[in-house]
Amino acid sequence: MPTFQFEAIDAATGKEIRDTVDATTEAEAQATIRSMGYMVTKLKAKKQAKAAEGTSRKSGRTFAIGGVKSKELTLFTRQLSILQDAGLPILRSLKILAEMQKPGRLRNSLLDVCDEIEGGATLSEAMSKSPKAFDRLYCNMIRAGEAGGALEVILRRLSEFMERAQSLKRKVKGAMVYPVVVVCVAVGILTFIMLKIVPQFKKIFDDFGSELPAMTQILIDVSNWIVNYWYLIPAIPFGINLTIKAIKLIPYGRFGWDLFALKVIIFGQLVEKNILSRSTRTLGTLLSSGVPILEALNITKETSGNMMFERLFDRVSNAIRDGEAIAKPLKEYSVPPFNAVAMLFWTCCVPGFGALLYMLKYKKRVVDDLVVNMVDVGEESGELDTMLYKVADTYDEEVAVLTESLTSLMEPLLIIFLGGAVGFIVIALFLPLIQLINDLS
Secondary structure (H helix, E strand, O other), X not given: OOEEEEEEEEOOOOOEEEEEEEOOOHHHHHHHHHHOOEEEEEEEEHHHHHHHHHHHHOOOOOOOOOOOOHHHHHHHHHHHHHHHHOOOOHHHHXXXXXXXXXXXXXXXXXXXXXXXXXXXXXXXXXXXXXXXXXXXXHHHHHHHHHHHOOHHHHHHHHHHHHHHHHHHHHHHHHHHHHHHHHHHHHHHHHHHHHHHHHHHHHHHHHHHOOOOOHHHHHHHHHHHHHHHOOOHHHHHHHHHHHHHHHHHOOHHHHHHHHHHHHHOOOOHHHHHHHHHHHHHHHHHHHHHOOOOHXXXXXXXXXXXXXXXXXXXXXXXXXXXXXXXXXHHHHHHOOOOOOOHHHHHHHHHHOOOOHHHHHHHHOOOOOOOHHHHHHHHHXXXXXXXXXXXXXXXXXXXXXXXXXXXXXXXXXXXXXXXXXXXXXXXHHHHHHHHHHHHHHHHO
8 A cells, every 4th residue: 555645734733744644545645634633735655755855865965075064063053953943844944954055065964864854754863874964962862852842952952062062172272273383383493403504514613623512513413313314203203193093993002092191291181171071061961851871871982082981981881770870880980990001101201200100190080079979969969961061061161271271381381492492502503613713812
């Protein structure tokens, strides 16, 4: 028996209905729908819908590489929440927003979503078929909104969540731009001096035939090395990066690198607080949207971006399955285990003292008492999502303050470094000249 897909208006409530009905003919389908108390606005055979889907998929698409930029997805989510608040049908809203998008991955994905919905799929089901645009967190939030009948509320929460994440990301990136630019310019200038200036002075010193001071000899040796092996300057950081990526291919190695990133001097606190902020906000948003706690923890684990936190959330999930509350396993399992790769990174980072520093710091918990106590209070009061939001807000502020502090600290350190390097070069180059003048007089 053919299946007909229809759109109708409930005569009693005025609500828009989208469903399917089985009937031998179109007239029979209309009669069946009217007997249900609906006013038919659109009716078509499902096979026709599939044919239309196949045709639609070939139109409006453009070639796209990569995924969707987080900025584009955030804007789309905000616009979709506004349209849903205005009462527009979801399909019409998606088509409007698809037409507004520039050619690319997001536009293609939205057109695919529209086709899937016209074929009878729900919004979450349709979005889950476009993983390069809508990740698991996004799809589960939408699914929770559909189940609870509050899609516009969920979209608003999701857009706020994404906007906060974007804001924090911009602050961190903006703070790192200045030091990175200064370091790159300084390295370029110093390399030019070593390649072009110092060799000219070396020729002059060779003509003198006198013994050079120790500082000058060191400078000339460094210059000779750079002249002979200049290609190693870009190769060294590239090689280090390649080595780290190779180590991270092994789970134990990746775990060690992630532990090192959490405990590294100066920047470790920034990484740890940033992950805690993102994880608590993600978990709070999922719980407030009606996602079950175990599913929410699993999604939060996948979005944490750090194996130590993935291990932590996995063990907390197992503890909850065994009937425990969140706070206790959150505290118990937040102590990192010993990792030889992490100690190796520490040794390379701080020669001579790295291993000792690692042994002193590695057992420090990655989740502090503030988070544990707030979670405990949230469980007791039944407002766990609210407490998680408060934790996330607290860590957002701490990340912003810490970023500004690091930027302020790095500026004088860079000035001292550059001043010291330039001063060393000037003194080393002029010492032989002063010595020659003294000999001539």
